[in-house]
Each structure stands twice: as C-alpha cells, then as structure tokens.
Amino acid sequence: MSELVSAFLIALDVVLSWPTFAFVVLGTLIGMVFGAIPGLGGVIALALLIPITFGMDSTWAMVLFGATVGGVAFGGSISAILINVPGTAPNAATLLDGFPMSQEGRAAEALGAAATASALGAIFGLVIFIALIPVAQRIILSFTQPEFFWLAIFGLTIIAVVSRGNLFKGIIAGGFGLMLAMMGYGHVIAEVRFAFGTQYLFDGVDLVVVLIGLFAFAEVLHMIVKGGTIAESGEAVTDRRGVFKGAKEVVTRPTLFFRSSATGVLVGAIPGAGGTIATFISYMQAQQASDDPESFGTGNIEGVIASEATNDAKDGGTFLPTFVFGIPGGSMTAVLLGALTMHGLNPGRELLGENLHILFMLLLALLGANILTSSLGLLSANHLSKLTRVEVDRLVAPIVVVCFVGAYALRLSLIDVAVALLFGFIGYAMIVFDYSRIALVLGLILGPIAERSFLMSLQISDSGYLIFFTNPISIVLIILTITALVLPIIQSRRRSEGVS
C-alpha cells in the first residue's frame, strides 16, 4: 500500500513541476485538436507522436502521451455535439442526444454537461483502475473466447436501442454493417473474402474511413441540401447560463453518473471489445432506467451525460489489460503500448512494480489533461456553440478539407479518401431515408469480434457447442442480452396499460 502512495507522490511531484507540466498542456492541446477533427483521433495523434518522442526524455514522453489520450476523449465530443460527427467511434453515442440538443439551440448546455461528465468520469475511472490493479489479472483472465462472443451479441442488441422505434430498418442497417465486416482477410479461416482481387480490400474496409464518410461527409451533404443553420430553434444564449446549467445537470444526477462510469471502467477492462461499445451500453442502460425513455434521441441530456462519463471512465478500464498484460484494450492503447515499449516501459510486473511511479505519471498527465480539456470546454462552450448559428454554407468547406486530410492521414492512401466519399453518399441516403448509421457502425465493429470469438471458441472446444454455456460469465451476458431485448417491450406495454 505504501509503495502505491509513495509512487503516486513521486509522480505528482514530477508532473506538477516545470517543464514537465508544459508537456501536459501540450499533450492536452494536441489531443483536443485531434479528437475534435473527425477521423483523426487518438490513434493518429499517438502514432505521430511516437517518432517525435523517439529520443526524448522518457518522463516527458510519458506525460505527453498521457495528456494526449486525455485530451482526445473530450475533443471528440465537441464535433459530435456541434455537427453530428463523432470525433472517435465511442463518441457516436454522444451525438444521439447531443446533436438534437444543438438543433434546439441548447449546444452550450450539452457541451457543459459533456465537459463536466468527462472530467468526473475520468477521475472515477482512474481511481477504480488503481483500486483494481491487484485483481486485474483475475478479471482479465476470466473472460475467454465464448464470453467475448456473448459480449459482442449483447453489443448488437444496442442496435435495437438506437433504431428508435423502427427495429426493422435498424436490423437492415446493422446487417449491412455486418456484411461490410466480412470483407477482407479472415484470420481464423485464413482466407480472403470479398476483396474482389484487390489489395486494398485485403484488410477490408477501415472503420475510421467509414466513420468519416458516413458521418462527416454525409452530414456535409445534408447541410448543403438543408441550408440554414444547425440550431433551428431556441434563442441565442449569450451568457454563461447554458453552460453551467449543463454542468449542474451532471452533479444533480449522481446515480446516473456513477452507474455510467462504473459501466465504462468494467466494460473497458474487457480486452478488445470494451472500448467502443462501452458508451453504447451505458446509453442503453440510461434509457432503460429513465422515467422518460421515449425522449432519448430527441435531446435528453441524460443520454449525453451517460455517454460522456463512460467515454472517459472506459480509458481507465482499458488500461488494465494494456498495462498488466500488454493486451491492448482498443486501437489507441495498442499504439500507446508501442510508445511505451519504445521507451523501455514494458507491461507486466515491472511496470506495476518498480516503474509504478512512471505509470502514475502517465495517469496523472491523463487526469490533468482531462481536467484541462473540460475546463477549456466549459470556458469556450459558449463560443463553440455559436458555430451552430453560423450558416452551414460556411462550415462545409473547412469540414470537407479536414475530412480529406483525416482520411488520407490514416494510411497515406488516396483510395481511402475515395471510399470515405462513397460512404458519404451512402450515409446521406441513410439520413434521408431514416436508417440508423450507428446501427451500421455497430455491425461493422462487432461483426468481426463475434465471428472471430465464435470460430475460436469452436476451435478450442473441438467443435463442441457446450463451451458457450459453461462459464458463469457467459450466462450473465446471455441474461443481459435477453433483458435488453425484452425490457423495452415490457416497459412500453406497462406504459400503455398505465395510460388506459
């Protein structure tokens, strides 16, 4: 215990000193910018930083990385709320209610709530992470392939939630996502599917490219056609009232906040799947527990709070498999691991033992960045929300340029840019005909996980299906899935009975 405390104090001392603190600020800014620009995000930010920090002092490098990760989380919510474009995949849950709030002229309120939930969620996530380090190994090792499969299935039920009433269309969209997920080299089967002989499709379609197209470009097309401004109604709020109102909403909802953050950490700790679907699971929980589930998706601030608290708490969770085992919790932690290794910090006992203070430095930098970004967010929310009052014609060109850059920066491939454009048109069609794009994204993300864990489970059990039902965690997940599907039906029936 005392080692924990002393490592923490050493780290705190270093991080708050100059010039180390300057790297915290620098990382925060980098993270915020990359997080806000659709398609860029933490992965690219870290990937770009790795070579830059190659010869740098390890302490500064760690602090820089930690702060960047911290800045990205909230940065992504800004574009999600203001222009309906998720900065990173988990932010997609934020736009479900965040963007409608912007349309009602309540952008500042949404940003205020998001900033507050983010900062508090990050703190919570890190505290829980530290508390769980001793049992981390047991947690991570208790999830085997069948459990990953059921988790993916559970994740797919969220499609029902985001379809907002038209389940049939949601399933079509999700199904299309699953189809796209099948393209490319399947590692388990060792064969290339649907690549049509091209090298580009050997790896299938890239999630980020699809996100940029489906959300950013499609939104741009939508803006061009619709014209006007993003905020369609509501009066312009010229003072800080809106922002603080949003912030207060978080504080007055402790149950929602703690439940969302806890979900974030726990789901985030599950290697692989955790990072992206954690926010959706939280959103779904918030809707189920709410008195007014129908309003979710139309601008209920609880949806924003749930998503944002989870988004930041989950980072703490993803660190468990990452730092204990070297198993990345998500693509960002995969790059982070590379960065750590480069500086001689290898996961496992060493990092959690003699190098614990360095780990804490990274975490403190992350925490600092979260607080900084949220503060910046709170301060600038007012000005940022003015974007929603600008004629969209003026927003279109910068967004398109930024998206081209984002799509190209990923793999230095122009074909990616073309594919993003293609999905832009697909996305626009989905907007016009009211199909959920998030359902498509969920299918795209969860499809490979479900298929891979399914096939691997069968390999492990030598084709026996019993393996899917032997682990108690599997049973829990199955129950959760059924509940998630059945509960809305029960609720709506109870409500209609209540009315009559």
Next chain:
Amino acid sequence: MAHRNTDRIRRRRFLKATGGTIAVGSAGLAGCLGDEEEPDPMDADDDPADDDPAEEPDEDPYANYPEDTVQWVVPYGTGGGFDLYSRFAAEHMPEFLPGDGEIVVENLTGAGGQRGAEEIYRADPDGYTLGIYNIPGMIASQFLTEVEYDVDEMSWIGTFNQAQYGILVPADSEYETLEDLQEADEISWGGTGPGATSSLVTFIAAEELGIPSDFVFGYEGGEEARAGMLRGEVDARMNDFPAAESFVRDGEMRFIVALSADPPDWIDAPTVVDEGYDDLAELGLSFMATAPPGIDDELQEVLSDAFLDALDTPEAQEFAEDTDRPINPLGPEETRQAVEAASGLVDQYQDTLEEHMN
C-alpha cells in the same frame, strides 16, 4: 400539387449537391493521383560533380549521399518490432553517411506486410528508398500467395537480429519435457494466423519433432495468444524469446525447449540441438534491412557499412536493453545467405505449409 413541387426541388438539390461534390472531388483527386506511388523525387542523375568539368565525373558518385531525404518503408505498424528497429536505423545511420540528408520512416501497412514489401521492391534503386523485410514471413507469402516482389532480387543491406523461438507453456502446465509433448494425445497451439512466422515455425517444428498438434488461430497478436494460453484456451505457443522474457522471469510461463543453438541465459530449458534436431536451430524471424533490386555495388557497400557502424554503438546497446529488442547484426553477404537458406527451408516444407494454409 405543392408536394410534388417540393419533391422536385429536393431531388434537384440532391443531384446538385451530389454532382457538385463529385465534380469538385474528382478535380481535387486528379491533381494528386500522379504523385501517390512516387517516393522522394530525388533525381539520382543529378551529380554535382557534372557541374564542374574540372572534377573527374566518375570519382565517387556517393561522396555526398544522401543529399536529400531518404524514405525508409516499414510494412508494419508503428511501435512494433520492425518499426522500432527501423526508427533506430533512421536515427543513427545518417551519422555514418557522408551526406546531410535524413532518413525518415514511413509505415505503409496493409495486406499483412505485402503492401510495404511491394513498395520497396518497386522503388528506384537510387538509394532514396530503403526498407525492412520480414524473413521468412515474406518468403512464405511469395511461395504460397500472389505477390509482386521477389525476395531473391532484393539488395540486402544487413540483418538487425534474428529472433528465435521456443515452445512456451504456462508455468503450471502438465507438460514438462519435449517427450511429454510428443507423447500427448494432442497439443493445441495458439497463434494469430497460419501466415505468421511463429505459425510457420510451429508447423515445421511440430512435424520434425513429432508433436501431435491442433491449432487455434485468430488471436489478435502475440500478447493475446499468451493470455489465451494462461486462460487455458490453448496448451502451448511457439514464442520468440524477447516477447516472453518478462513472463518467464516473473515465473508465469516457461519454455520447454528452445529452437536455438545458443539461447539467452535466462532460458532454463534444453535446446533442439541438445535433443538432436540441429536443423530446427536455424529457424527464426529475421529483421532485415533491404533496398530495391539493382542497387549499385558501391552504394550497397556505403549503406551496409553505415548500417553495421550504427548498430555497433553504445546507443544501440541502450536501445536493445530498453526495448527488449536484441541487436545481433549480420552483414550483407551473411544476410543474403540467410535469405537463401530460409527460401530453401520454405521450399522444403511447402507442402506442409500449404496444407495448413487451407
């Protein structure tokens, strides 16, 4: 009536928006397309010695190499072994080269390394595109699938290290010795995919050693495969020494046998040589620095010397210790021979490998 008009207006707007975007987008893209495939636009024919007629034009054309930025292509992602070795070389080789130009790493990922490998193969042999290859990984791809590079034609600069493998099991595994494995009903091996080098080594070794084997593929990386082993999903894994070091030292895992003639000190297990399988000690994953086919002999020498010099520095030792990536360099001739030997091995076992790939 009004409804139909609005529809018409909406349709017109949609077409305008879509059409306009396509037009502008195409114009923008067309401007860029030409440059995509080209590496640094350094004209190697521009020899400064030509400008001065008093100088002998053929005297050491590489006296100022590199004059401009050299692109070093890594066919894999940032942070991995290939990336780390490459970044070290990019940082330290220029010190040993006469010119002022830098070496910049570019990660061109895709198709399991194929994209980057082809990019290096296709580039001009002017010294301004270099890269790193995975041997025998890329040889296997060449034999078993359709690729647009040829390992035999590449200009080899040198080898960073050959990572060797051992049979890794959890510390509490029921299997203690090689005999235990050979006498088991079936050993399940955890791997990422049949094309991975660790898998290739497993196929060859399992056949040679007579270990009845079953394979579980699909893990997203060595770390996950090792975790899978700890969870009891698979019995064993053919693992490279560096990646297993911290787990072995911590007592969580152990090697049953090392596929090496001279494994590191911290490995407390018999070698394949001890057990009488000398050939298997040749297997390993080599990180090889390379250049496009057709490089000038003199330029090759300049590059190889700089490469070996850079890896002989105290910084190299520090790098190896920090990153757990050992540096045991080989020169160009040894490298070329190693490539030939590896090709022979893949050829010898082609049937076995093909069987597993399907």
